[in-house]
Amino acid sequence: MRKGNLISAIIFIIIGIYVLIEVSTFPNLGGEQVTGPEFFPKILAIVLIVLSLILFISTILDKENRETGLFNALATKTYITMFSLLAYVLLMGILGFIIPTIVFLIGMIRLCGMKSIPRIAIVSILATFVIYGVFQLLLAVPLPTISFLN
Amino acid sequence: MKNSSKRLLCMVLVLILVGTFTSGCAKKDSVFPNKTINMIVPFSAGGGTDIVTRAVADAAKDYFPESLVIVNKTGAGGALGMGEGANAKPDGYTLTTITVELTILPPQNLASFTSKDFRPIMQINAEPASITVRADAPWNTVEEFLTYVKENEGKVKAGNSGVGAIYHLAAAYVEDEAGVKFNHVPYEGAAPAIAALLGGHIDVVMVSPAEVASQVEAGELKILAVADNERLETFPDVPTLKESGYDVVIGVWRGLAVPADTPDDVVNVLREGFSKAVAEDKFVTFMENSGLSLAVLDEEEYTEKINREAELYKELIDKVLK
Amino acid sequence: MLELLGNGLVTVFSFKVLILIIGGVAGGIVIGALPGLTATMGVALLLPLTFGMDPVGGILLLLGIYAGAIYGGSISAILLKTPGTPAAAATVLDGFEMAKRGEAGRALGISTVASFAGGTISVILLTLISPQLAKLALKFSAAEYFALAMFGLSIIASISGKHLLKGLLAGVIGLLVSTIGIDLVTGYQRFTFGNMNLFNGLSFISVMIGLFALSQAFVSIETMVKKLVIKQKVDRVLPSLSDIKKITPTTIRSGLIGTFIGIIPGAGADIGAFVAYNEAKRFSKHPNDFGTGIPEGIAAPEAANNGVTGGAMVPLLTLGIPGDATTAIMLGALIMQGLQPGPLLFVNHAPLIYTIFAGFFVANLIVLILGLIGIRFFTKIIDIPSYVLTPIIIVLCVVGSFAINNSLFDVRVMLISGVIGYIMEKLEFPASPIVLALILGPMAERELRKALIMSGGEASVFFTRPISAVLLVVAAITLLTPIIKSIIKKSKEKRMKV
Numbered sequence: 001m002r003k004g005n006l007i008s009a010i011i012f013i014i015i016g017i018y019v020l021i022e023v024s025t026f027p028n029l030g031g032e033q034v035t036g037p038e039f040f041p042k043i044l045a046i047v048l049i050v051l052s053l054i055l056f057i058s059t060i061l062d063k064e065n066r067e068t069g070l071f072n073a074l075a076t077k078t079y080i081t082m083f084s085l086l087a088y089v090l091l092m093g094i095l096g097f098i099i100p101t102i103v104f105l106i107g108m109i110r111l112c113g114m115k116s117i118p119r120i121a122i123v124s125i126l127a128t129f130v131i132y133g134v135f136q137l138l139l140a141v142p143l144p145t146i147s148f149l150n
Numbered sequence: 151m152k153n154s155s156k157r158l159l160c161m162v163l164v165l166i167l168v169g170t171f172t173s174g175c176a177k178k179d180s181v182f183p184n185k186t187i188n189m190i191v192p193f194s195a196g197g198g199t200d201i202v203t204r205a206v207a208d209a210a211k212d213y214f215p216e217s218l219v220i221v222n223k224t225g226a227g228g229a230l231g232m233g234e235g236a237n238a239k240p241d242g243y244t245l246t247t248i249t250v251e252l253t254i255l256p257p258q259n260l261a262s263f264t265s266k267d268f269r270p271i272m273q274i275n276a277e278p279a280s281i282t283v284r285a286d287a288p289w290n291t292v293e294e295f296l297t298y299v300k301e302n303e304g305k306v307k308a309g310n311s312g313v314g315a316i317y318h319l320a321a322a323y324v325e326d327e328a329g330v331k332f333n334h335v336p337y338e339g340a341a342p343a344i345a346a347l348l349g350g351h352i353d354v355v356m357v358s359p360a361e362v363a364s365q366v367e368a369g370e371l372k373i374l375a376v377a378d379n380e381r382l383e384t385f386p387d388v389p390t391l392k393e394s395g396y397d398v399v400i401g402v403w404r405g406l407a408v409p410a411d412t413p414d415d416v417v418n419v420l421r422e423g424f425s426k427a428v429a430e431d432k433f434v435t436f437m438e439n440s441g442l443s444l445a446v447l448d449e450e451e452y453t454e455k456i457n458r459e460a461e462l463y464k465e466l467i468d469k470v471l472k
Numbered sequence: 473m474l475e476l477l478g479n480g481l482v483t484v485f486s487f488k489v490l491i492l493i494i495g496g497v498a499g500g501i502v503i504g505a506l507p508g509l510t511a512t513m514g515v516a517l518l519l520p521l522t523f524g525m526d527p528v529g530g531i532l533l534l535l536g537i538y539a540g541a542i543y544g545g546s547i548s549a550i551l552l553k554t555p556g557t558p559a560a561a562a563t564v565l566d567g568f569e570m571a572k573r574g575e576a577g578r579a580l581g582i583s584t585v586a587s588f589a590g591g592t593i594s595v596i597l598l599t600l601i602s603p604q605l606a607k608l609a610l611k612f613s614a615a616e617y618f619a620l621a622m623f624g625l626s627i628i629a630s631i632s633g634k635h636l637l638k639g640l641l642a643g644v645i646g647l648l649v650s651t652i653g654i655d656l657v658t659g660y661q662r663f664t665f666g667n668m669n670l671f672n673g674l675s676f677i678s679v680m681i682g683l684f685a686l687s688q689a690f691v692s693i694e695t696m697v698k699k700l701v702i703k704q705k706v707d708r709v710l711p712s713l714s715d716i717k718k719i720t721p722t723t724i725r726s727g728l729i730g731t732f733i734g735i736i737p738g739a740g741a742d743i744g745a746f747v748a749y750n751e752a753k754r755f756s757k758h759p760n761d762f763g764t765g766i767p768e769g770i771a772a773p774e775a776a777n778n779g780v781t782g783g784a785m786v787p788l789l790t791l792g793i794p795g796d797a798t799t800a801i802m803l804g805a806l807i808m809q810g811l812q813p814g815p816l817l818f819v820n821h822a823p824l825i826y827t828i829f830a831g832f833f834v835a836n837l838i839v840l841i842l843g844l845i846g847i848r849f850f851t852k853i854i855d856i857p858s859y860v861l862t863p864i865i866i867v868l869c870v871v872g873s874f875a876i877n878n879s880l881f882d883v884r885v886m887l888i889s890g891v892i893g894y895i896m897e898k899l900e901f902p903a904s905p906i907v908l909a910l911i912l913g914p915m916a917e918r919e920l921r922k923a924l925i926m927s928g929g930e931a932s933v934f935f936t937r938p939i940s941a942v943l944l945v946v947a948a949i950t951l952l953t954p955i956i957k958s959i960i961k962k963s964k965e966k967r968m969k970v
Contacts, residue, residue: 008641008899015648022663026660026662027658035924036658037655037657037660037662039921040647040651040920044644044648047644048645048648051640051641051644052641054637055637055638075694077693077694078690078691078694078894081693082690082887082890085870086887089880089883089887092870092880093880097871104863104867105863108862108863108866109859109863111693112693112859112860112863113696114857114860123860127860127864127867128867131864131867131868131871135871135875139517139518139875141517141871141874141875141878142188142221143871143874144874144880194516194801195516195517195519195520195801195804196516196519196801196802196804197804200804201804201807204523205808208523222516222877223877223878223879224877225668225671225672225877225879226654226668226669226671227654227671227672229671230668230669230671230877230879233668260654260671261668262668307926312656313657313658313659333925333928334925335922335925335926336657336918336925337922338656338738338918341737341792341793341794341800341803342737342738342793344792344793345610345737345787346613348791349610349612349613350610351614351926352926363814364792364812364813364815364817365791365792367816368814368815368816370815436810440807440808440810
């Protein structure tokens with residue numbers, strides 16, 4: 001946790017500084033406006049930096065050190081999921097909703113530990129069509145379709 | 151894996167592939183339209199633009215062999231939806247409900263398109279801005295009001311529906327023509343501004359009469375003038391700003407459009423179908439019941455109006471916001 | 473008035489209308505329970521259906537969906553640690569903890585009863601004193617909204633539990649993120665990098681779905697053990713007498729809080745739930761138990777969020793000004809039916825209005841009935857093996873965030889929020905402060921500046937106006953108390969170590 005705290009504190013401080021820099025380019029029209037578009041973000045950035053410093057210092061002073069769990073072996077599945085999700089969404093933009101969803105579900109359910117492939121396939125196909133039915137047909141939400149056919 | 155399961159799986163997969171590939175295909179060599187027509191509404195469900203579009207689509211469904219599907223695509227004050235509509239294929243299958251924001255957003259660099267990217271089909275609805283104050287306010291005519299504003303420069307609080315939005319521009323237009331200065335108070339929409347007026351927190355709003363009709367009828371608000379060329383049928387006792395010598399004509403409007411290069415034959419089909427739709431009894435009644443003014447303009451008149459306003463608002467915005 | 477109500481009830485109990493209400497509530501519960509769909513979206517998506525219906529049927533259908541969905545969000549909040557709608561974000565705090573102990577049935581029962589009670593309180597107030605309540609709503613101007621928003625934000629300190637500093641940090645980051653977009657007062661683009669999708673800021677629902685639902689899915693993939701099942705004991709559906717005794721004062725207070733927050737245009741169920749939770753904690757004899765899975769911790773937010781539904785109808789019907797995002801859509805439904813909301817609505821269409829009140833009351837009753845009946849069924853849902861359930865939830869997150877605005881951009885926002893939410897969970901940063909920050913940040917900032925525009929720069933306006941002054945003082949107390957307590961505790965610990 002110490003490393004996690006320290007890294008997040010540093011990241012926040014960097015964000016705070018970035019905001020302060022960006023904000024200095026905001027125009028303040030003055031006149032009618034007593035506070036301009038830079039007011040709120042500026043105050044927030046300062047508070048952010050102050051709080052991050054407190055976090056940083058208190059982490060260094062604190063002797064405890066708990067595990068984060070961000071990098072242990074169990075988390076690998078989660079990271080695989082994240083990347084698959086990325087691919088899934090990208091594919092959905094090209095191939096539409098139905099096929100990528102089926103593929104994604106098959107892969108995910110297998111990843112999560114179900115064994116029998118035929119059963120996985122049937123569940124995935126069923127789930128995909130139920131979701132498709134509820135959203136596209138019942139709620140009239142136009143889900144992405146294969147774009148190169150349009 | 152057992153053989154029967156394998157075969158079942160294969161069959162299902164083939165069916166899916168066939169299904170997905172044919173769902174998007176249009177039949178070749180047939181007349182427009184031969185598949186669903188999408189109508190993009192750049193504002194959210196339940197709002198004025200949305201319900202007008204839904205009503206017109208409902209009235210038009212008998213005149214088109216394929217269905218009309220409404221797609222709400224909100225964001226960026228209408229720019230997202232209109233942007234998508236402007237960039238759609240000019241084949242007539244993507245209509246967009248365009249609004250006055252089409253002419254207001256581009257000059258403020260808030261849009262990736264301009265009015266030239268659209269080919270208007272027809273205007274359906276238009277509402278002028280108005281000068282509306284509380285019923286118990288000490289001014290009974292727009293002259294009295296504007297005299298007061300002149301004497302109290304920057305003190306009279308005018309609520310609008312957002313900075314750079316139509317009612318802000320209307321107020322700026324009035325300032326320009328009448329030589330006065332308001333204290334503009336921005337709200338997140340017309341409704342909160344009207345609420346603030348009712349609560350006594352601001353002095354005037356410029357919203358369309360339709361939006362305050364029920365409060366006026368109930369005697370809580372009064373309209374001093376409308377920003378139109380002629381008096382409104384719904385409020386025949388309210389003078390126009392022109393009558394008082396101020397050449398201010400500004401307001402919201404909504405209409406249908408397709409992307410700019412859409413061919414004539416497609417546009418003709420669309421125009422025919424929708425012209426019949428807006429003439430339908432049920433549509434006219436709907437507009438009346440909803441307090442919305444039916445204001446139909448054909449392609450030529452509409453295009454001319456849009457071009458005129460694009461110029462006008464560009465100037466106004468330059469004056470107001472820079 | 474009683475006569476009108478009576479007639480209204482008779483109309484409601486016709487077969488056609490009852491079916492619509494039951495269908496609406498049932499559909500609403502499903503919509504609310506599904507992570508990725510919210511009450512507002514449900515009403516927006518089903519609005520077109522009401523186009524051809526008669527006014528009573530159409531509006532009661534939508535009201536049924538509204539009440540059902542606001543209740544339904546608690547189901548996934550309790551069972552899956554994922555609020556089905558933003559209104560249930562506060563229910564997760566105690567609801568999931570109770571479910572972890574195997575008492576999901578108890579939690580759901582409390583949620584159902586509290587939702588029913590809160591909704592009914594608000595309908596009663598709506599029916600009896602709408603016009604008077606509306607006058608109260610009109611008193612709110614920019615200064616009061618600012619003070620209310622600050623009060624809401626101060627609750628961040630209270631819900632951060634033992635991670636106070638990290639909660640505050642999360643809140644500040646959330647506030648910074650909420651500044652992305654076009655500045656309301658000047659029209660200037662902040663942090664948008666020219667991307668039109670960011671003009672209105674990040675879509676709040678996408679962030680919520682990612683932060684809560686998707687991140688929770690990531691977490692459960694990690695701990696995906698096939699044998700993991702905490703047996704949920706569901707021996708009784710109705711809460712026990714002792715539970716009912718415990719939650720009654722909280723429920724009534726929270727229902728009232730919800731109603732009043734609903735009355736204020738622009739403040740919705742999400743804010744109501746958090747404020748009620750905070751107040752329940754403040755008035756409780758054992759405030760430190762909040763967050764460990766106690767009945768009051770579930771009853772408070774659930775009574776409040778359903779209380780908002782009736783309250784939000786007050787300004788809608790009397791002034792034509794929506795009380796929250798969902799009623800904003802219902803305004804469209806009313807207009808479509810030719811009903812112009814406003815002071816004359818009660819005069820011109822009194823029988824119709826009272827029928828709607830009666831129907832709304834019945835809808836809340838149906839929430840109670842369906843909810844209680846459904847508890848056994850709901851708890852069976854988590855019997856679906858999580859290796860199937862979690863992937864499906866992930867797909868629902870994707871579809872849900874797409875459905876908001878038919879935009880893949882929102883899906884990407886959801887994805888990133890999910891990853892960030894996962895990291896936050898690992899680093900012990902609480903996520904609820906971000907919800908409050910994203911909802912209230914924009915309100916706080918624009919109302920502050922609006923108030924200053926209106927007062928010509930006089931900052932004293934916040935303290936000379938009574939409502940605003942009171943709220944600001946309460947906000948300060950709410951924010952500082954946990955901080956001071958924590959500092960005192962830490963220095964005591966240090967002293968004891970020496």
